[in-house]
Amino acid sequence: MSTVTAPETTGRGRYAGTPRLVRLALRRDRIQLPVWLLALAALQAFSASSVLGLYPTEPDLRSFAMATAASPVALATNGLVSGYSAGAVLACQIVMPMSLAACLMTTLLVVRHTRQNEETGRAELVEAAVVGRKALLTAALVVAVGANLVLALLNVALLVAAGLPLDGSVALGAAVAGAGIAFAAIAAVTAQVTDSARTANGLAGAALGVAFLLRAVGDMTGTVTEGGTRVVSGWATWLSPIGWAEQVRPYDDNAWWVLALPIVFALAVGSVGFALTEHRDIGSGLVPTRPGPARASRSLPTAVGSAWRMQRMILFWWAFGIVVLALVYGAIADQIDDFLGEGEQVADMMEQLGGGTTDMVDAYFAAIFGIMAIAVAGYAVQALLRMRGEEAAGRLEPVLATAVSRPRWMLAHVGLVTVGIVVLQALTGAATGLAYGLVSGDVPGKVVNLTGAALVFVPAIAVVAALAVLAFGGFPTWSAGLSWGVLALCLIFGFLGSLLGLPQTVRDLSPFTHVPALPAAEVTAAPLIWLAAIAVVAGAAGVALFRRRDLTNS
Secondary structure (H helix, E strand, O other): OOOOOOOOOOHHHHHOOHHHHHHHHHHHOOOHHHHHHHHHHHHHHHHHHHHHHHOOOHHHHHHHHHHHHHOHHHHHHOOOOEOOOHHHHHHHHHHHHHHHHHHHHHHHHHHHOOHHHHHHOHHHHHOOOOOOOOHHHHHHHHHHHHHHHHHHHHHHHHHHHOOOOHHHHHHHHHHHHHHHHHHHHHHHHHHHHOOOHHHHHHHHHHHHHHHHHHHHHHHHOOEEEOOOOEEEOOHHHHHOHHHHHHHOOOOOOOOHHHHHHHHHHHHHHHHHHHHHHHHOOOOOOOOOOOOOOOOOOOOOOOHHHHHHHHHHHHHHHHHHHHHHHHHHHHHOHHHHHHHOOOOHHHHHHHHHHOOOOOOHHHHHHHHHHHHHHHHHHHHHHHHHHHHHHHHHOOOHHHHHOOOOOHHHHHHHHHHHHHHHHHHHHHHHHHHHHHHHHHHHOOHHHHHHHHHHHHHOOHHHHHHHHHHHHHHHHHOHHHHHHHHHHHHHHHHHHHHOHHHHOOOHHHHOOOHHHHOOOOOOOOOOHHHHHHHHHHHHHHHHHHHHHHHHOOOOOO
């Protein structure tokens, strides 16, 4: 006679099986995680090379630092100015975008190995063995922290190899890693609160947007000191993990004590995440899913009605974030007039960001609309990957067993996302025009002009969306990595390419490079028609490939 004993559920038993789960997570991410790390390391290398090449002398570096510190727009879109050494100028350009990328990589990783495991049923199978209650979350956080430390080591090695001081390189790598680790803890909490990976990622993404906004407001309201080459940030920056990364001030102060902020924050918020695991069942979130109505709407059984049900909340939250950012960018646009004609360096920088125009205000709007278009492309990728989520979870197969055909189901999602792209771009232009119109006294004119300027990016965004459709149709297992990878390359080649000094041939690989720099430039139809044609062909190819392949649940 044998006796079955339950696994220990207290003390160290709660973490039983963590080392094996760490190895399992690393095996699942054996392709995805190295791609993230190598892509970010490549961005770091490009940035170091471009700064050393574009600003070879001390007067060049000083001019860049003074021009950036004098412009609130440059502080919002570039980063905090902290001196004019080569390393300080590099840190001004790279700490903020690298921190954002590290935070995004980390939140997706933690949610993938916690909430997504529960959503797909993997967690239930794993926890049927001798695995502690907190082992899944612990393993996800261990992998997330390890990934950020590896990223920091890669950054340090590249920066030292480029000839920059060791202490400043270590400070820069640690600052970026600290921001990523802080958001690992945030993702640990959102994964406990919600009952779906999509919502958990959305909440973590909203937190990242708030962190970026606080940093931007704090930097723009800062005080310029030390001969115009240094900015003391406002209080809002200190409320943001992204702002903490900047406040380390690599190659200037190397303020090591600031690194304690993300560590303490991660320990405190991570503890909340662990505590929350004790107060919910596997597969459920702390916020319970509301029961639906007793009778479904007449549109729900249709392909479009079902797709709208799945896509509407993604569109709503993206629209909310887009409108908030657009109002802020529009409200500060009037300050650009104060900098007209104040220096050649300001004009050069805004000309690069604005796609070649020499008008400061128009260059500002062109740069802002480019950034917002990249963000809307991110919405398109996230919304389209919902199709892959339905397939991987096994919910697509019973749907296709009904009268709904594969093209009809897929085109319903693609059509709604296309409408969403147009709506978000229209909201971008209208909200920016509304805020700018209120401060300049011409609301109708600014709303109309800037809405048109924002809508011109729709074909370029459609190309990114069509490539995501192609990836889902032909390479379902790799669709997430391929889609986000395309978006990352568009960001690097199209928007950062001019700042990084990339060759024009490389920059032309991004569809956003070919969009006219409205509102200053004239509208040229040819590139927009070509982009639209490429989007249609790639999207059609994706639908055709989806018709011919088997469904995969892994």
